[in-house]
Amino acid sequence: MKIEFLGTGGAITIPRPLCHCDVCLEARNKGVPFSRMGPSIFVHGPNLLIDTPEDIYHQINRSTISDVKGVIYSHWHPDHVMGRRIIESLSADWIHHPPQNKKIDVYLPEQVDIDFKTFLGSSDHLNFFESQGYANINQLKDGESLFLNNTKIFPFRLAEDYVYAFIIENDNKKVLIATDELNNWKPHKDVIGVDLAILPVGIFEFHPLNGERLLPEDHPVFKEEATFTETLEIVKALNAKHVILTHIEEVNGLSFNEFKELEKKLKSSGINVEFAYDTQLVNV
Ligand SMILES: [Zn+2]
Numbered sequence: 001m002k003i004e005f006l007g008t009g010g011a012i013t014i015p016r017p018l019c020h021c022d023v024c025l026e027a028r029n030k031g032v033p034f035s036r037m038g039p040s041i042f043v044h045g046p047n048l049l050i051d052t053p054e055d056i057y058h059q060i061n062r063s064t065i066s067d068v069k070g071v072i073y074s075h076w077h078p079d080h081v082m083g084r085r086i087i088e089s090l091s092a093d094w095i096h097h098p099p100q101n102k103k104i105d106v107y108l109p110e111q112v113d114i115d116f117k118t119f120l121g122s123s124d125h126l127n128f129f130e131s132q133g134y135a136n137i138n139q140l141k142d143g144e145s146l147f148l149n150n151t152k153i154f155p156f157r158l159a160e161d162y163v164y165a166f167i168i169e170n171d172n173k174k175v176l177i178a179t180d181e182l183n184n185w186k187p188h189k190d191v192i193g194v195d196l197a198i199l200p201v202g203i204f205e206f207h208p209l210n211g212e213r214l215l216p217e218d219h220p221v222f223k224e225e226a227t228f229t230e231t232l233e234i235v236k237a238l239n240a241k242h243v244i245l246t247h248i249e250e251v252n253g254l255s256f257n258e259f260k261e262l263e264k265k266l267k268s269s270g271i272n273v274e275f276a277y278d279t280q281l282v283n284v
């Protein structure tokens with residue numbers, strides 16, 4: 001199995017338009033790995049695309065992807081769905097008549113299917129693709145797995161129970177991918193010791209290198225989002241062979257080089273994690 005990080009940013013990507021902070025200036029001048037597009041991951045083998053942020057067209061163009069077999073969504077939030085129109089570009093045949101559309105399989109875990117009917121018009125949009133012959137929409141009941149090219153994909157709900165993470169498993173490897181929203185989650189036995197865990201980095205309450213407070217103590221975001229410190233507790237409990245953290249927000253104000261420094265600092269305290277960068281490829 002090979003995992004490709006198409007985008008490692010969060011809801012506000014890097015560089016943020018019109019922002020002149022040091023992180024955004026560096027990203028605008030130098031590009032990858034300093035810049036971060038919206039959250040999306042591709043799993044080679046099953047050829048499965050997880051989430052479609054606005055930047056997904058550019059992400060696929062610069063990627064090593066040669067075929068997309070399916071698209072699965074982790075939750076309804078805008079930063080994970082607003083590039084849905086990619087399905088049309090991947091599928092549509094506007095030359096032949098009748099058209100020979102590729103028909104992309106779209107997989108919606110149970111709650112995602114429900115939420116797509118309420119939020120952002122996602123369900124309407126996907127139904128339009130189905131009516132045009134661009135997509136097949138597949139609902140996955142909780143507890144149901146999906147099999148693509150000898151790989152099992154099992155979506156399960158996190159503690160924020162409208163959000164799904166995925167266990168991706170083939171003959172000899174097991175990978176956990178959680179794209180966002182780890183708040184209050186405790187790893188259960190099926191994911192302990194996985195070969196690779198990909199997790200959202202969380203919100204930085206303090207600057208991880210100089211300890212400076214970055215957000216006020218009583219900020220409401222702490223009720224909804226896991227902090228970086230809480231994420232590290234999850235990492236310890238998971239005991240995975242390899243951990244990569246992603247979904248890195250512009251508002252954290254941390255540069256690529258600061259994350260490299262943080263990797264070293266954590267390593268010296270016995271925590272082995274890596275921070276993802278756009279276009280990163282990982283063999284599992
Ligand atoms: Zn997100």
Ligand SMILES: [Zn+2]
Pocket residue numbers: 016019020021022023024025250
């Ligand atoms: Zn900025």
